[in-house]
Amino acid sequence: MKKGKTILRQPAELLFKKELTALKKADDYPKPENWQLSPQRVVDFIMGCQLDKIKISPKYFGDRSLIEIAVATLATDRALLLTGIPGTAKTWVSENLAAAITGNSRLLVQGTAGTHEDQLLYGWNYPILLAKGPVPEALVPSPVMRGMESGAIVRIEELTRMPFEIQDALITLLSEKSMPIPELNQESNAISGFNIIATANDRDKGIHEMSSALRRRFNTVVLPLPESIEMELEIVRNRIAPELMAERDKKADKSSIEEIKRVITIFKELRDGKTIDGKLSLKKPGSTMSTAEIIGMVNNALAMAVYFGNRKIDGELLAKNLKNTIVKNQDTDLIPWNEYVEMVMKKREDYDHFYQVVAEKK
Ligand SMILES: Nc1ncnc2c1ncn2[C@@H]1O[C@H](COP(=O)(O)OP(=O)(O)OP(=O)(O)O)[C@@H](O)[C@H]1O
Numbered sequence: 001m002k003k004g005k006t007i008l009r010q011p012a013e014l015l016f017k018k019e020l021t022a023l024k025k026a027d028d029y030p031k032p033e034n035w036q037l038s039p040q041r042v043v044d045f046i047m048g049c050q051l052d053k054i055k056i057s058p059k060y061f062g063d064r065s066l067i068e069i070a071v072a073t074l075a076t077d078r079a080l081l082l083t084g085i086p087g088t089a090k091t092w093v094s095e096n097l098a099a100a101i102t103g104n105s106r107l108l109v110q111g112t113a114g115t116h117e118d119q120l121l122y123g124w125n126y127p128i129l130l131a132k133g134p135v136p137e138a139l140v141p142s143p144v145m146r147g148m149e150s151g152a153i154v155r156i157e158e159l160t161r162m163p164f165e166i167q168d169a170l171i172t173l174l175s176e177k178s179m180p181i182p183e184l185n186q187e188s189n190a191i192s193g194f195n196i197i198a199t200a201n202d203r204d205k206g207i208h209e210m211s212s213a214l215r216r217r218f219n220t221v222v223l224p225l226p227e228s229i230e231m232e233l234e235i236v237r238n239r240i241a242p243e244l245m246a247e248r249d250k251k252a253d254k255s256s257i258e259e260i261k262r263v264i265t266i267f268k269e270l271r272d273g274k275t276i277d278g279k280l281s282l283k284k285p286g287s288t289m290s291t292a293e294i295i296g297m298v299n300n301a302l303a304m305a306v307y308f309g310n311r312k313i314d315g316e317l318l319a320k321n322l323k324n325t326i327v328k329n330q331d332t333d334l335i336p337w338n339e340y341v342e343m344v345m346k347k348r349e350d351y352d353h354f355y356q357v358v359a360e361k362k
């Protein structure tokens, strides 16, 4: 890489290269064929642990047994489907699992309404096809085919955004572990280590149901929302942009964390439709209120603080973004938001600085 050019977002296998190397050295457990790490060490990578010389950072905050189920599934001949509402770390977990198991998280098909079968199976290099006809060198393998032939984990993002006829192209290859290529009168066979991690969210518009035949070939793991405010705070703190963190005044840390905690509380109460003490029930906004949005909001406030403010995240900066982040759809979110501002925020003394901003009194 040329000096002065920083890759904006490194793949997990590079981002956590040191951790993966250390785990490999410390791995005495049996490994499935073509896995870089044993299932135990893959779970350690995702959940975090302390090795002799290095701390493995936690990537997923939540129930360890969910990750154990996911990893165990990948060692069987069933594929793994991670589902859940938006922002519950499906993509993040899938990337880190592929990085730990195969050492490459980039065998990836992005599902969209326009995904074509070629992107799941194989396509053709037309100049060669026209010159020589259907010969092996004219074939362009998809990431799925490359994963099959090299015994690697392939990721399919947003599986249910693909029309279901396209999704169904996976059925045969998942059960037969081979992909017929009738034009060449041959087939591509998967070797050990190949498997698929698909992600799908069940909330957004434009989702196509999976056929039951395809669903049966997957083991489904549902990633839930964080259980408690403390856990959600851990997640947010971990995902705050490190380059902004480094710029920040360390002394500001404690009060900023308290402010972030207030934001998490607001999200949780609206999401649950009741206050934390359970005394007041609230209208729930129709849009999702995910951790990912809190992370985005905090990073935004931090950037504003670093570049335009006094380098610390204060309540005012966060409050300025609150309404925009929460009210995504006027029809379904505005009434619950206004109710929350007047019924909850206004009455809490320690939220007064938030209230002053959101009620536009400042
Ligand atoms: N339980 C969690 N543990 C660790 N990180 C989390 C957790 N929940 C959310 N996050 C963070 O939230 C962000 C969004 O996660 P991600 O993009 O993986 O969500 P997703 O479930 O794929 O959402 P979508 O359905 O919108 O694609 C990531 O930065 C991720 O680290």
Ligand SMILES: [Mg+2]
Pocket (backbone or CB within 6 Å): 090, 091, 092, 199
């Ligand atoms: Mg995702």
